[in-house]
Amino acid sequence: MSQVFHLRLATDSLAIQAQQLGVSIAALSDIRVSVHADISKTSPFYLQLHYQLSMPTPSMAHRLEWPVWQSDKVGFADYLWEETCLECFISAKIPQAPMAKANVPYIEINASPDGRYALYQFDGYRHPDTLPPPALMTDIQTRATLDWPTSSVNSSSGVNLARSVDFERYLHIPVTPLPHQQYAVYGTVIEHLHPCVILWVDKTALYFAPSHATPPDFHNRQHWCKFVL
DSSP, X not given: OOEEEEXXXXXXXXXXXXXXXXXXXXXXXXXXXXXXXXXXXXXXXXXXXXXXXXXXXXXXXXXXXXXXXXXXXXXXXXXGGGSSEEEEEEESOOOSSTTSOOSOOEEEEEEOTTSEEEEEEESBTTBSOOSSOOBOBSSSSOBOXXXXXXXXXXXXXXXXXXXXXXXXXXXXXXOEEEXXXXXXXXXXXXXXXXXXXXXXXXXEEEXXXXXXXXXXXXXXXXXXXXXXX
């Protein structure tokens, strides 16, 4: 059974965002974003992330910047958070001071609906603080990768009046099985997950996560969830 994360829109700038877009606060609050997380049942094993998005009106759906899938786009790319971006943070531990630069590593995953992606490695809160962040490496020369399953390529990418989901994507991240029903992503044990999404509607960024710091800060592990299989 998958763990379902219902993502909430950050509200610290909600009135300003509604004014910028010329819509009501209620309309923005009616955007629905959820992420289903699970581990595949057979080898090869993956952390499976299924992002689903429903817009409150067709007009708002048409204003959403959601690039179409392109197989030739698949590959590593930096700065995806400057566009509509599907994200997930993974950590084995939550430090007592979540924003301290303690030696508690975590992984950040970024993915664009068009197929580009990036996996980053941090050894503490936003550390190192270089931009772009250091890529997660499988060895000294090879960047970590993720897979786009066929279901993602064929998934909904626009207003679909016959379904409750307007947009969706599937991501598969390779994992290694460990004892006691645990799994690791490139060496990091999956104990806490923080799936989140940045949606760009026209030129306005909207931030979605299960829980938010103020102002929004996806890296603040005080707001991350325990991963439950």
